[in-house]
Each structure stands twice: as structure tokens, then as C-alpha cells.
Amino acid sequence: MLALVHGCSDDTTATDTAVTVNPDTGNSNTSSPTTNGDGDGDETADSGEEDGCPPITGCLDLPEEDDPVGCDSEGNCNLVDLLFVIDNSGTMGAEQLNLARNFPLLVQQLEGLQSENGGTGANVNIMVTTTDFGNPLCKPFANHEPESGAPVATACTKRLDRFTGLAQINPPVYEEACTDVCAAPGIEPLNGDLIIHFDDEGDNVPPVPPADINGDGIDDSPVAQALACIGPQGIDGCGYESPLEAMMQALNPLAPWNCDSPGDLAKCPNGGAARPFMREGAVLAVAIITDEADCSVKDYSIMTDNAYFATLDGNKLPSSAICWKAGVTCNGPDANGVYVNCSSNDSADVMQPVERYTDFLNLYVREGLGKEVVMLGILGVPPVTEHNAKSPHEPIAGGVKSLVYRKWRDSDILPEDMMAGIDVDYQQWAFGIGPGCTGQDMQGNITGQAIPPVRVKEVCQSLDYDDKIRCCIESVCDDDFSPALGCLTDVIQNVFTPVE
Numbered sequence: 001m002l003a004l005v006h007g008c009s010d011d012t013t014a015t016d017t018a019v020t021v022n023p024d025t026g027n028s029n030t031s032s033p034t035t036n037g038d039g040d041g042d043e044t045a046d047s048g049e050e051d052g053c054p055p056i057t058g059c060l061d062l063p064e065e066d067d068p069v070g071c072d073s074e075g076n077c078n079l080v081d082l083l084f085v086i087d088n089s090g091t092m093g094a095e096q097l098n099l100a101r102n103f104p105l106l107v108q109q110l111e112g113l114q115s116e117n118g119g120t121g122a123n124v125n126i127m128v129t130t131t132d133f134g135n136p137l138c139k140p141f142a143n144h145e146p147e148s149g150a151p152v153a154t155a156c157t158k159r160l161d162r163f164t165g166l167a168q169i170n171p172p173v174y175e176e177a178c179t180d181v182c183a184a185p186g187i188e189p190l191n192g193d194l195i196i197h198f199d200d201e202g203d204n205v206p207p208v209p210p211a212d213i214n215g216d217g218i219d220d221s222p223v224a225q226a227l228a229c230i231g232p233q234g235i236d237g238c239g240y241e242s243p244l245e246a247m248m249q250a251l252n253p254l255a256p257w258n259c260d261s262p263g264d265l266a267k268c269p270n271g272g273a274a275r276p277f278m279r280e281g282a283v284l285a286v287a288i289i290t291d292e293a294d295c296s297v298k299d300y301s302i303m304t305d306n307a308y309f310a311t312l313d314g315n316k317l318p319s320s321a322i323c324w325k326a327g328v329t330c331n332g333p334d335a336n337g338v339y340v341n342c343s344s345n346d347s348a349d350v351m352q353p354v355e356r357y358t359d360f361l362n363l364y365v366r367e368g369l370g371k372e373v374v375m376l377g378i379l380g381v382p383p384v385t386e387h388n389a390k391s392p393h394e395p396i397a398g399g400v401k402s403l404v405y406r407k408w409r410d411s412d413i414l415p416e417d418m419m420a421g422i423d424v425d426y427q428q429w430a431f432g433i434g435p436g437c438t439g440q441d442m443q444g445n446i447t448g449q450a451i452p453p454v455r456v457k458e459v460c461q462s463l464d465y466d467d468k469i470r471c472c473i474e475s476v477c478d479d480d481f482s483p484a485l486g487c488l489t490d491v492i493q494n495v496f497t498p499v500e
Contacts (some may be wrong), residue, residue: 011196029324056174072419078115078199079282080492083127085247087290088130088237091173094447095476096232098209099289099378101214103231103483104224105196111488115496120153123199123494127151127257127277130233131290133242137318141166143236148349149249151194151257151277155186155229162234174235181213182229189226195232195259195277197224204275230478239325240303241455242288243288243355245296251278251286251360283495286366287488288460291450291476299350302326306349313431320451321432328350328433330405337407339492344455355457358462366463372495374470375460376488380436380450383475384483391486394469403452408434414446439477450476470492 086096113122132138134146144162156163158177165172184284189196190204197204205226210219213228220228252258260279262272278284302308303401308325309316326348328338348352385398395401408427412435417427427434436452453473463470472491474484 003255038153057165057485077334078113078122078189078496079124079279080122080285081278081282082110082127082285082287083247083250083251083277084128084231085243085286085288085290086124086128086130086231086233087241087243088132088162088174088233088235088294088419089237089239089241089292090167091291092289093163093172093177093235093447095181095289095291096235097174097177098108098481099354100177100228102221102480102485103181103227104169104214104216104218105348105482106485106489107221107224109229109486110492111198113489113496115495121194121200123282124197125225125275125277125279125282125452126296127194128153128230128233129246129249130237130238131241131243131246132243133296135238135240135242135295136300137298138166138186138238141168142238146238147246148338149246149252149255152233153194153196153230155182156232156234157182157184157186157229159234162236163232165235166239168281172235178229178232181232182225185280186229187222187226188230191274193275194273195275196223196226197275217394221231239292239320240295240297241290241292241296242296243290244294244354244459245352247286247288248296248357248360251284251365253278282371283492284371284373285375285488285492286361286373287378288456289378289446289476290453290456291380292320292431293323293451293453294327294455295320295350295378296455297326297434298349298352302350310429311434319346319430321429322449323351324432335406337409339405339407342405342452342454343459351455354458361459362465363488364440372470373463374488375472376454376491376492377453377483378476378478378481378484379453379456379459379473380477381452381457381473381475381477382437387483388489391498392469392490394472394491396488397476398474399458399475405452406434407435412438412449414449414450434461436474437477439475441479441481447479448477 048427110122110124114120129149129151132146133148159324160175160178163175163178187206187208193204203223204333205222208222211220211225212218213220213225227249256271257273258276258278259268259272260276261267302322304315306320309318310321327345328342330342331344332339344354365371366373371396381399382402383398385396386396387393410424411423431451433451435449438449439447457473460471461472469491474487
């Protein structure tokens with residue numbers, strides 16, 4: 001969670017060029033500051049929404065038939081495509097380890113899902129990507145190309161160098177996020193697949209012996225071992241996290257990992273995959289794990305525009321507060337430093353609008369393709385204190401319901417930060433908003449803090465419709481993510497057929 005790494009640049013770094021993103025592909029390129037690479041000569045990337053249609057794909061007709069949820073044309077009714085978007089910035093090592101230790105439980109729960117036709121077990125695709133989208137303030141320090149939504153399917157043991165953060169002085173190192181759950185040389189999908197697949201007939205991972213990877217005394221399956229190996233993403237990613245845009249590009253139907261006709265350039269102009277991630281009829285599940293505000297930027301000129309900078313010691317300097325100031329609006333603060341009515345702010349047209357993502361998931365995927373969409377956000381909210389006793393067991397106390405948006409307070413400053421000279425003014429400059437949660441382990445030791453969500457929260461909550469629960473938001477400050485993953489699989493189960 002939050003520490004001394006704010007974004008990933010030093011406090012005074014600017015950039016002479018703007019990274020531009022084609023909204024249809026997610027590919028980054030460097031161009032002059034006065035153009036964005038989309039060919040129209042302006043500084044902003046076209047969103048493709050002027051006609052009121054979802055971005056990327058345009059308007060689609062609704063399905064002619066109301067096919068059962070999770071079914072393909074061959075009548076298989078237990079399909080789930082699960083995307084993980086994992087924050088790989090410098091403060092996320094412990095959270096990645098927490099997540100990986102719970103992957104065996106996730107696999108067990110997916111294998112136990114009951115489908116509408118009475119079968120047990122799901123037909124599952126799992127893809128993993130990061131929140132790194134190549135923000136220009138990170139490029140001078142980056143030691144790799146940003147994933148920009150592309151899948152990561154290599155074992156973390158082969159990329160241990162990525163478990164060292166980007167800080168210029170005493171960078172954090174957290175190799176145990178990988179090595180505690182993945183033994184060298186690591187396990188990866190077979191045949192060059194970019195996803196993990198399993199169903200009741202088999203899987204696409206090597207037939208390794210069962211092993212206990214999380215220390216619970218129970219041997220874990222090869223699938224669980226493989227997921228624990230590819231899941232940890234490292235901590236050298238950009239600190240201006242872009243989980244929403246990374247999600248969008250990961251789900252781009254024209255991306256090579258989603259197109260199922262690799263030899264058909266008309267259908268798959270960017271290439272295709274023999275085993276694509278997104279499939280006809282499958283329930284789409286998205287899990288976003290991050291400890292900061294979404295920074296999916298539309299106009300990268302804001303990263304060098306001091307109108308969006310917060311002030312520190314009388315100087316306007318770039319920090320992660322840019323993302324909050326450009327992407328969120330609130331009323332307040334009051335005398336206690338509390339804000340109310342915080343919501344996404346698209347009025348300046350510098351952040352990718354939240355509607356870009358809600359339209360894509362609701363209008364294109366759910367209504368256009370007839371696929372149910374569910375989401376888990378493990379975000380900067382207080383720990384959930386109670387779940388509904390009835391299916392789908394969504395949070396009903398704590399969590400988002402207890403979330404308060406406020407300024408930093410003296411009591412928020414952690415002992416190690418205080419010893420490093422960090423104070424309230426510094427943290428307010430660094431993030432623009434106070435922590436949404438502070439984590440503690442079972443011994444009462446502080447484990448970190450996280451910025452409260454607005455944009456990701458709105459996207460997740462937009463998926464609930466007609467009294468149907470499709471969104472779970474849990475706390476990234478929890479020291480055990482098993483309830484969060486349980487909430488996700490409970491919601492998926494409720495999509496198939498409710499089970500009390």
C-alpha cells in the first residue's frame with residue numbers, strides 16, 4: 001500500500017514529449033507535445049463516443065434471442081472469463097502476495113460453481129494484466145514497456161528483477177511476493193497460451209505434482225500453482241495507475257488475445273489466438289486490485305500543466321494528486337477536512353470519461369453481446385465488516401458504506417513516514433486526498449494505507465441492475481483477501497443460478 005513512492009518520477013521531473021494512446025489499440029508512441037498521434041492534429045485522443053455508441057466497437061444490435069447466461073452455441077453453460085488487473089506499482093508487494101496466497105481458494109470455488117443446467121464446475125479462462133499504461137512521468141525511470149492491458153503469462157520467477165521498485169534512492173524490494181508462492185523455474189500455460197484455462201475435462205498447465213503453495217497444509221492443484229506463478233506482477237510499474245484503461249484494452253475485442261481467427265486478417269486485423277480470452281456466451285468477470293486513484297488519462301498534457309499540480313512548500317510540483325484533481329470533484333472540505341458528494345469529473349475532458357468504461361461494459365458487452373458482467377474491486381475502502389447472509393453475499397456493512405473522503409490528518413502519518421520527515425502537508429501534496437483505509441495485521445501492526453476510489457467504484461456499481469448484484473467492493477487494506485475472492489465467486493454463482 002502507500003509508502004514513500006508517489007507516482008514514479010522525482011518531484012521536479014517534467015517531460016518534453018507527450019505519450020499518446022490510440023484508444024482502439026492501447027499502443028503508446030512518442031510524438032510532439034502538440035499532437036496526440038490520432039491524426040487530427042489536436043492534443044487529445046479521440047474517444048470514439050461522439051455518436052453515442054460504446055468506444056472501440058461502435059453500436060451493436062441487441063441479441064435476437066435471450067440465450068442462457070454463460071452458454072455458448074454448443075450449449076455449454078458454465079463459461080467464465082476472468083480478468084485480473086493488478087496494480088504493479090512500488091507499494092503493492094504485500095497485496096500481490098496476499099492475492100496469490102488465495103488463488104488456490106479461488107480455483108476451488110470456481111471448480112465448485114453450479115451451472116443453470118445442473119452441472120458442477122466452471123469452464124474458466126483467466127487472464128492477468130497490470131495497471132501500467134506508460135504515463136510520461138514514469139517513462140524516464142521505467143525499465144520495461146508498459147503492459148497497456150496486454151496479458152502477462154510468464155512465471156514471476158523469470159522476472160524477479162521486476163520486484164524492485166522504481167524509486168531512485170533505496171528502492172523497495174519484494175521478491176517474496178513471487179518466491180513465497182512460486183518455486184523456480186515456475187509454472188506457465190502450455191503451448192504459448194496467454195491465459196490459464198481449466199474445466200472438468202482438463203487444463204492447459206503442466207502436469208506438476210500437487211504442492212502446498214500457501215502454507216495451509218493442503219496440496220494445491222497445478223492450475224492454482226500456475227495462477228500463483230503468473231499472478232504476482234512485480235512492483236516496478238508506473239505509480240500513475242490506469243486500471244480502467246488497462247481493463248478496457250485487455251477486453252478490446254480486436255486485441256490479438258481476444259480474436260479467435262488468427263489466420264483471418266479481415267476478422268482479426270491485429271492477429272488472433274488459438275485459445276482467445278473472451279469467448280461467446282461466457283460470463284465476464286473483472287477483478288481490479290489497486291491502492292490508488294484511477295489515472296486513466298485522455299490528454300497527457302496535464303502531466304506537465306502546473307494547473308493540475310498540488311503545492312508543496314510554496315511550489316507547484318507533479319505528484320499522484322494530479323489524478324485526483326483531474327478526475328474527481330467533491331464538495332468541501334468542511335471544518336473537519338471532510339468532503340462530500342465526491343464523484344468522477346469529466347468536465348475538463350482530460351481524463352478518459354467514466355462513461356467510456358460503463359458504456360463498454362453495459363451497452364456493448366452486456367446488452368450488445370448478451371454477456372453478464374461482474375466486477376470485484378479490491379480498493380482503498382475500509383474493511384467490510386458484514387456480508388449479506390443470502391446469496392450473493394455482497395458487503396452490507398463497512399467497506400464503501402463506511403468510506404469517508406477527507407484530507408490527511410496527523411494521526412494518518414505512519415511511524416516510518418514520520419521518521420523520514422513525511423508530514424500531513426507532504427501527503428496532501430502527494431495524493432490530493434487522505435487515506436480511505438489503513439491496514440493492520442493480526443498483531444496490530446500497520447501494514448499500509450490506500451487512497452479511496454471514485455472512478456473504479458462508479459464503474460463497478462454501474463454493473464448492478466434490476467436489483468441484481470454484479471459488483472463487489474472490498475478493502476485492499478485487509479490482510480486476507482479470501483472474503484473478497486469469495487464475494488466474486490458468489491456473484492458469479494448468482495449469475496449462473498443462486499445458491500443459498
